[in-house]
Amino acid sequence: MFTWKDPINKVCIIALSISLYLxxxxxxxxxxxxxxxxxxxxxxxRDTEAELSVVGVDIQSELNGKDSxxxxxxxxxxxxxxxxxxxQPPLGGSIKYRxxxxxxxxVDSKGITNYSDQKPKHHAALYQPKxxxxxxYFELRIKGxxxxxxxxxxxxxxxxxxxxxxxSVIGLQAMRKVxxxxxxxxxxxxxxxxxxxxxxxxxxxxxxxxGNKNTALVVQRxxxxxxxxxxxxxxxxxxxxxxxxxxxxxxxxxxxxxxxVEVKMHHAKIKPQYFLNKQGHIGGKxxxxxxxxxxxxxxxxxxxxxxxxxSWAFVHFLMSSNSGRQTLKDILLQEQSEPCSSLxxxxxxxxxxxxxxxxxxxxxxYLNLPIKTQRL
Numbered sequence: 001m002f003t004w005k006d007p008i009n010k011v012c013i014i015a016l017s018i019s020l021y022l023x024x025x026x027x028x029x030x031x032x033x034x035x036x037x038x039x040x041x042x043x044x045x046r047d048t049e050a051e052l053s054v055v056g057v058d059i060q061s062e063l064n065g066k067d068s069x070x071x072x073x074x075x076x077x078x079x080x081x082x083x084x085x086x087x088q089p090p091l092g093g094s095i096k097y098r099x100x101x102x103x104x105x106x107v108d109s110k111g112i113t114n115y116s117d118q119k120p121k122h123h124a125a126l127y128q129p130k131x132x133x134x135x136x137y138f139e140l141r142i143k144g145x146x147x148x149x150x151x152x153x154x155x156x157x158x159x160x161x162x163x164x165x166x167x168s169v170i171g172l173q174a175m176r177k178v179x180x181x182x183x184x185x186x187x188x189x190x191x192x193x194x195x196x197x198x199x200x201x202x203x204x205x206x207x208x209x210x211g212n213k214n215t216a217l218v219v220q221r222x223x224x225x226x227x228x229x230x231x232x233x234x235x236x237x238x239x240x241x242x243x244x245x246x247x248x249x250x251x252x253x254x255x256x257x258x259x260x261v262e263v264k265m266h267h268a269k270i271k272p273q274y275f276l277n278k279q280g281h282i283g284g285k286x287x288x289x290x291x292x293x294x295x296x297x298x299x300x301x302x303x304x305x306x307x308x309x310x311s312w313a314f315v316h317f318l319m320s321s322n323s324g325r326q327t328l329k330d331i332l333l334q335e336q337s338e339p340c341s342s343l344x345x346x347x348x349x350x351x352x353x354x355x356x357x358x359x360x361x362x363x364x365x366y367l368n369l370p371i372k373t374q375r376l
Contacts, residue, residue, distance in 0.1 A: 138163050139177070142230075144184030146220045155182075155227060159234055161268035162258045165376045166238065169325055170332050178241045180234055181215040184226060191219035209236040232259040243332055244339025247348070248299050249292045250331065253311030257319070261376065268376040270316070275309045280370030286310050289317075289352065289363055293345040317366045319374060327355040 138159055142152050167175055185191035188202075195202030195217055198210050207218040207229040216233035220226055235255040239246055260271045277283045287295060287310035299307050318324035330351050335343060343351075352359055 139179040140182065140234075141180070142182040142184070144182075144218075144220070145186050147184050151223070151227070155230055155234075157263045158227070158231055158261050158268075161261055161263050161376055162231070162235065162238070165258070165268070166242065168376075169329050170242075170336075174242070174333060174336060176241045178238050179214060180237045181213075182218060182230055182233070183215065184218045184220050184230070186220050188219055191217060207233045209233045209240075211237070211240050228259040231261065232256070235259070243335040245342050246335050247293070247342050248296055249307065249311040249314065250335075252308055253315035256308055256312035257315040270319075270374045270376060272371045272373060273309075273312050273316075275312065276371055280372075282309065282313055282367060282371065284309070286313055286367060289314050289359060290349060293348050296345075313367070313371075314363070316371065316374070317363055320366065323356050327352055330355065 140152075140156055140159060142155065163175070163178075183194070185194055192202035195205075195208055198213065198215075198217070200208055200210065202208060202217070202219075205219075206221065206225070207216060209216045214237070216230070216237065218226060218229045218233060221229075232255045235258050236251065239251050239254060256273065257270060260273060262269055262271060272280065275282045275284075285306055287306060292307070292310055292314060295307060315328070318328045331343065331348065334347070334351065356362060
């Protein structure tokens, strides 16, 4: 005997299955992140670990135990930059000038501001800024369904602060025009699909920069996580445009350092990173600077966290003193002079010890003190 009961039951089962699929689709990565957080909690260094030991010669054996404290989906950025990047940045754009009360104003290649009643003769383009700045070396194009005007404006503010910081270290004449395209993807499945379409692999990453396309892809997470990832990838773009290829510790150290930049009332500051315990010290093992130079081959997707942490700590250390900033300046300018290759460990060691003969002792002293917020 035919009844409507069986067909109705089948329809209900099918509808329920579809609903469950749609509900859970694209949500598996949230579970992954939560799982990572629980796992990381068990690996966090105790607050009593105030005295830190700098990792010695046998780096690999010392780093077998993971001491990660940041929720990070690690990727080998340097391999991606080598594969998808370019060592020779594109030629800078035209000279940009502005007109005010009939007077032409522009900055030449030497960083000198020029005033004239005549338009600059060669390859000039009109530029009328909203404020008194003559040049704008950073051009950002960002898109994404979840990107708001406030997010874009906040990102631009942070990137401008970072650019000013680079300029304060190496000088305006050494800076290069940086144009960056950022696309924020709404979920992990879409992010991995787009990364794959670019020829990359988005597995276990939250952002990736394709230098050959001058584009960074970022997966949407929380506001601050998405912001920090966007800043991180933008710094890779700045590094590639300004200095070309560079050692992993330098490239990642600068990106890690600047990703927590905050700007309030035109004042920028760098907050201490996620590696700190409640006493303000860096928890766990830290690779000594001169050993970090020789660790290029030890960066691996599975155990890269100590190197990210150590690279961040070393850049933070360099930015904390005049001698350190001079060391960083010398390194960046030397890298810029040879954009298609990285400085060797011996070359870097020579620059560092020349500027800071007691580098090892100074770095150990820095580690034994609470790490403070820095003003840019």
